[in-house]
Each structure stands twice: as structure tokens, then as C-alpha cells.
Amino acid sequence: DAMVIQNPRYQVTQFGKPVTLSCSQTLNHNVMYWYQQKSSQAPKLLFHYYDKDFNNEADTPDNFQSRRPNTSFCFLDIRSPGLGDAAMYLCATSRPPFLAGGPHTQYFGPGTRLTVL
Amino acid sequence: EDKVVQSPLSLVVHEGDTVTLNCSYEVTNFRSLLWYKQEKKAPTFLFMLTSSGIEKKSGRLSSILDKKELFSILNITATQTGDSAIYLCAVYSGGSNYKLTFGKGTLLTVNP
Numbered sequence: 001d002a003m004v005i006q007n008p009r010y011q012v013t014q015f016g017k018p019v020t021l022s023c024s025q026t027l028n029h030n031v032m033y034w035y036q037q038k039s040s041q042a043p044k045l046l047f048h049y050y051d052k053d054f055n056n057e058a059d060t061p062d063n064f065q066s067r068r069p070n071t072s073f074c075f076l077d078i079r080s081p082g083l084g085d086a087a088m089y090l091c092a093t094s095r096p097p098f099l100a101g102g103p104h105t106q107y108f109g110p111g112t113r114l115t116v117l
Numbered sequence: 118e119d120k121v122v123q124s125p126l127s128l129v130v131h132e133g134d135t136v137t138l139n140c141s142y143e144v145t146n147f148r149s150l151l152w153y154k155q156e157k158k159a160p161t162f163l164f165m166l167t168s169s170g171i172e173k174k175s176g177r178l179s180s181i182l183d184k185k186e187l188f189s190i191l192n193i194t195a196t197q198t199g200d201s202a203i204y205l206c207a208v209y210s211g212g213s214n215y216k217l218t219f220g221k222g223t224l225l226t227v228n229p
Binding site: 004033040041042043044045090105106107108109110111 | 121151153158159160161162165205216217218219220221222
């Protein structure tokens with residue numbers, strides 16, 4: 001089945017130790033998103049890729065970076081995790097916004113829960 | 118700044134009850150409104166509403182959008198324990214770059 005896959009599902013890291021979260025998709029969607037969701041809060045968009053075009057949200061800290069080597073994969077790098085970065089990180093994909101009938105539904109992966117010690 | 122507000126924040130009901138979840142929004146250049154169900158993992162898509170007054174229905178779940186009053190409701194009839202989840206409302210808005218803004222969600226607990 002076509003889907004959005006995130007690895008790992010649970011990640012524990014130490015304060016200041018870089019960590020990389022992975023997302024892959026078999027939907028062949030052009031757009032991939034990374035969200036941060038803290039407990040009892042709404043998912044917050046960090047950035048998204050439209051093909052290779054990177055779009056950063058204005059309030060996303062520099063500590064968060066992303067790479068998209070190809071259509072299927074997208075990575076979230078946290079260069080120096082702080083205690084405040086502990087959260088669920090959600091990857092989502094969608095068809096291009098301007099495609100006929102858009103905007104289009106975003107499909108989410110299962111998320112990676114990050115713990116920072 | 119775009120804003121999506123859901124109410125109530127949490128709700129506890131008994132199996133068989135009917136519930137109504139609310140979502141109001143203030144956004145620039147509204148495009149569509151989406152409802153998601155989130156259990157202990159990622160949100161799963163329920164409905165997308167673009168046109169006012171047209172009900173979307175899937176089994177015991179239904180939703181309707183009022184673009185004049187800027188809100189949507191999600192109805193669940195004959196609730197089951199499996200309906201227990203966080204229900205997220207999100208709104209697509211924007212001009213050249215669509216943006217999805219989420220509400221904080223309503224935590225629904227259905228007790229046997």
C-alpha cells in the first residue's frame with residue numbers, strides 16, 4: 001500500500017547531540033512537510049519541500065535543518081537538541097497545491113517521538 | 118496571524134451518545150477545512166470541506182462548513198469506544214503558498 005513511513009518511531013538523544021529523523025513516501029507526492037507537535041498542542045509546521053524547493057517557516061529555529069535527496073525521502077536534522085525540542089515530529093506529503101482540485105489533503109506518517117535527556 | 122480554535126478542548130461521553138465538535142477560524146484567503154482523527158500516532162484524514170452548506174458524511178461521522186460564520190462542526194452519532202481520539206481541525210489558507218493551520222484539537226473519550 002502507498003504510504004508515508006517514518007523512522008525511527010522513538011528516538012532518545014542527549015542534550016546537544018545531533019539527531020536525524022527520516023521520512024519516506026511511496027505516494028510519489030511532490031510536497032513533503034515536517035511538523036513538530038508538543039503535548040496537547042496543535043502540529044506546528046517547521047518547513048516543507050515542493051520538489052527540491054525548500055520553504056522554511058519564519059519562526060523555525062536555525063537548529064532545525066532539512067534535506068530532500070530525492071522525491072521519496074526527506075530528513076529532519078536537529079543540530080543541537082535542547083530539552084524544549086522533545087516532541088512528536090510528523091512528516092506529511094501532498095500533491096502540489098496548484099494542481100487542479102487543490103489544495104490537496106496532507107497524508108501523515110506515524111510520527112517519531114523524540115526524547116531529549 | 119491565522120487562527121483555528123476548537124471547542125470543547127475535551128469531552129467525555131458514554132457509548133451510544135451523539136457528539137458535536139466545533140471548529141472556528143480566522144484566516145486570510147480561506148481555501149478549505151480539513152478534519153483529522155489522531156489516536157496515539159499520526160493524524161488520519163477524515164474530511165475536506167471547501168463549499169459552504171454541503172454535508173460530508175462517512176458512516177457515523179458527518180461534517181459541515183459555514184463559510185459565512187467561519188466555522189465547521191463534526192458530528193459523531195452512536196459513539197463507540199473506538200472513536201476515542203483527538204480530533205484535529207485544520208484550515209488551508211493563503212495566496213501563492215498554501216498553508217495548513219491546525220487547531221489544538223478536541224480530546225474525545227468514549228466510555229463503555
